[in-house]
Amino acid sequence: xxxxxxxxxxxxxxxxxxxxxxxxxxxxxxxxxxxxxxxxxxxxxxxxxxxxxxxxxxxxxxxxxxxxxxxxxxxxxxxxxxxxxxxxxxxxxxxxxxxxxxxxxxxxxxxxxxxxxxxxxxxxxxxxxxxxxxxxxxxxxxxxxxxxxxxxxxxxxxxxxxxxxxxxxxxxxx
Numbered sequence: 001x002x003x004x005x006x007x008x009x010x011x012x013x014x015x016x017x018x019x020x021x022x023x024x025x026x027x028x029x030x031x032x033x034x035x036x037x038x039x040x041x042x043x044x045x046x047x048x049x050x051x052x053x054x055x056x057x058x059x060x061x062x063x064x065x066x067x068x069x070x071x072x073x074x075x076x077x078x079x080x081x082x083x084x085x086x087x088x089x090x091x092x093x094x095x096x097x098x099x100x101x102x103x104x105x106x107x108x109x110x111x112x113x114x115x116x117x118x119x120x121x122x123x124x125x126x127x128x129x130x131x132x133x134x135x136x137x138x139x140x141x142x143x144x145x146x147x148x149x150x151x152x153x154x155x156x157x158x159x160x161x162x163x164x165x166x167x168x169x170x171x172x173x174x
Contacts, residue, residue, distance in 0.1 A: 008114070012111045012124075013057055015080065017054055017058060017061065018079055019083065019104055019107065020053045021050075021054055023046075023047075023050045024051050026085070027050060028047045029086035030094065034090060053127065080103065083100050083103055083104070094142045097138055098135060101135045105132055108127040108128035108131060109128045111124045112125045
């Protein structure tokens with residue numbers, strides 16, 4: 001019988017917990033860069049979801065190890081080095097958010113393939129799917145070319161005014 005609490009499984013869970021903590025912090029930092037209320041809400045919502053993921057991972061860790069994590073003090077071994085830190089430019093930060101979410105999704109997929117126990121394989125596949133949903137939110141909310149500069153208006157009101165002006169110039173066909 002396979003030992004579910006093998007060091008590889010526990011290390012993978014610890015690394016995943018650390019990744020979720022890093023992503024939550026990243027999304028909170030990006031939200032602070034945004035001036036658009038919708039963009040702020042999106043990144044704050046993603047940060048909240050990362051916190052839920054962290055709790056889910058901690059519960060799995062506790063269930064498998066029989067130990068509670070009160071404080072996570074991990075070395076470089078447990079960090080996903082491909083995650084980027086938040087840039088000070090909002091345009092770059094949004095691109096980094098997309099890359100980071102994709103890196104985390106790929107990490108979960110890789111871990112799921114390495115797990116022998118079907119429950120853990122499924123667990124990490126579900127985590128990858130949730131990251132895929134984050135990517136979809138980011139891709140649909142922030143379409144290239146980005147224009148989130150501090151001095152530019154990035155509100156939906158400006159876009160609505162442009163559409164209304166275009167509509168006034170075109171004859172109605174109904």
